[in-house]
Amino acid sequence: MQRLLHRYRVILSCGFFLLISLLLAAVNTHAPYHIDPVGVLLLEVLHPFQMGATALSRRTGQFWDHYVALWSIQEQNEELRRRLESLEGVAQQARELDLTNQRLERLLVLQENIGGTAVAARVIGRSTVAWVQTLILDKGERHGIAKGMAVLTPEGVVGRVMAASPHTARVLLISDPNSGIDGLIQRTRVRGIAAGTIDGGCVLKYLQRGDEVQVGDQVVTSGLDGAFPKGQPIGTVARVGTKGSGMFQDVEVMLSAELSKVEEVLVVTLSVAHARE
Amino acid sequence: MSAVLLQTTIFQHLPWIPDVLLILCVYLGIYHRSVGGAAGAFFLGYGLDSCSGVPVGMNAFAMSLVFAGVAAVSHRLWLNNPVSIISMVFLAVILKTGAFLVLGEFGELADLFQPMVARYVMWDATVAIVLTPLVFALLYRGEPFNYRV
Numbered sequence: 165m166q167r168l169l170h171r172y173r174v175i176l177s178c179g180f181f182l183l184i185s186l187l188l189a190a191v192n193t194h195a196p197y198h199i200d201p202v203g204v205l206l207l208e209v210l211h212p213f214q215m216g217a218t219a220l221s222r223r224t225g226q227f228w229d230h231y232v233a234l235w236s237i238q239e240q241n242e243e244l245r246r247r248l249e250s251l252e253g254v255a256q257q258a259r260e261l262d263l264t265n266q267r268l269e270r271l272l273v274l275q276e277n278i279g280g281t282a283v284a285a286r287v288i289g290r291s292t293v294a295w296v297q298t299l300i301l302d303k304g305e306r307h308g309i310a311k312g313m314a315v316l317t318p319e320g321v322v323g324r325v326m327a328a329s330p331h332t333a334r335v336l337l338i339s340d341p342n343s344g345i346d347g348l349i350q351r352t353r354v355r356g357i358a359a360g361t362i363d364g365g366c367v368l369k370y371l372q373r374g375d376e377v378q379v380g381d382q383v384v385t386s387g388l389d390g391a392f393p394k395g396q397p398i399g400t401v402a403r404v405g406t407k408g409s410g411m412f413q414d415v416e417v418m419l420s421a422e423l424s425k426v427e428e429v430l431v432v433t434l435s436v437a438h439a440r441e
Numbered sequence: 442m443s444a445v446l447l448q449t450t451i452f453q454h455l456p457w458i459p460d461v462l463l464i465l466c467v468y469l470g471i472y473h474r475s476v477g478g479a480a481g482a483f484f485l486g487y488g489l490d491s492c493s494g495v496p497v498g499m500n501a502f503a504m505s506l507v508f509a510g511v512a513a514v515s516h517r518l519w520l521n522n523p524v525s526i527i528s529m530v531f532l533a534v535i536l537k538t539g540a541f542l543v544l545g546e547f548g549e550l551a552d553l554f555q556p557m558v559a560r561y562v563m564w565d566a567t568v569a570i571v572l573t574p575l576v577f578a579l580l581y582r583g584e585p586f587n588y589r590v
Binding site for chain 2: 173174177178180181182184186188189190192193
């Protein structure tokens with residue numbers, strides 16, 4: 165018997181363990197209670213080793229994430245930074261184009277409203293001397309611009325062409341002391357001459373003491389000089405006063421157009437009055 | 442115990458978890474065909490049962506069956522080259538898969554086991570078969586006879 169057992173010990177032990185495991189599986193699958201004689205002890209023994217192994221694998225993972233994986237991310241980061249800079253440039257250009265488009269649309273509307281013919285031009289230069297208020301445009305005689313023509317923006321009057329060459333034109337701004345544009349108070353229809361001042365402002369000259377004018381009144385072109393269309397905004401009355409015993413009132417006008425920020429203008433090549441002639 | 446530790450901790454971070462315990466069981470069946478080997482296979486499976494979510498006894502039965510099958514084959518055939526070793530691991534995969542499917546049917550756990558077994562056969566067993574020569578080479582360090590992969 166003993167020899168038999170020794171001879172077939174491997175088979176018998178395999179059978180024994182198979183039977184035991186089958187019994188355990190059967191009981192633990194169907195029975196409401198749980199048989200695990202060694203499992204708890206095994207878990208307790210493995211616990212510190214599992215804690216250590218898990219901590220080690222976590223540290224390794226962190227090292228990988230923070231250092232090794234970052235090597236490839238750095239190149240990607242640089243590439244993304246370059247693309248971002250490029251896209252920001254494109255976005256900036258798009259914004260600029262949008263703003264230019266808006267300004268040109270307003271110019272187009274103005275051109276349709278004034279009734280005559282007009283040429284749109286860009287400001288390409290300004291006077292370098294402080295007491296001379298002029299602009300230089302990118303269009304000239306070849307485009308139909310001549311001396312004396314009115315220069316407008318949708319916001320208001322800019323000035324008058326003082327000289328023209330084949331491809332450029334110089335504009336004397338309304339804020340220059342040498343300029344003079346026929347205007348009137350919109351409310352009372354009192355006429356005067358809008359002229360510039362030495363400090364770049366604007367006054368409405370030759371309003372008599374008895375003429376009714378007050379702060380806030382709109383000043384517009386009269387259209388009687390033949391160059392400026394009638395009713396184009398010049399500015400708003402900012403101050404009304406008198407100088408001593410003079411005949412005329414001292415009327416300061418705040419200009420409608422921001423002359424320092426003008427980028428595109430409309431040059432009236434043929435006003436409505438001349439068109440009728 | 443080290444194999445159970447590796448299987449339940451570090452290997453969990455890998456996309457496919459190699460069944461190192463199965464390779465160990467095959468190793469026991471080929472080179473430690475004894476009562477100790479049978480007990481070792483049983484306790485390998487039992488340890489895995491304790492650390493996993495399957496009912497206790499499932500892996501123990503599967504590993505014992507694998508050991509018995511491999512021991513029976515190695516008793517008749519000479520297994521001393523990588524191809525035969527890998528074939529034995531493949532046989533072990535089939536035995537383990539079959540054991541789980543059969544036990545699942547009897548234990549009414551087929552819905553739980555079948556997708557698990559499908560994934561096991563596809564990926565984990567494939568990785569185990571690929572790693573068999575390496576694991577056997579490591580296990581043979583210090584053994585009385587040489588094994589060349």
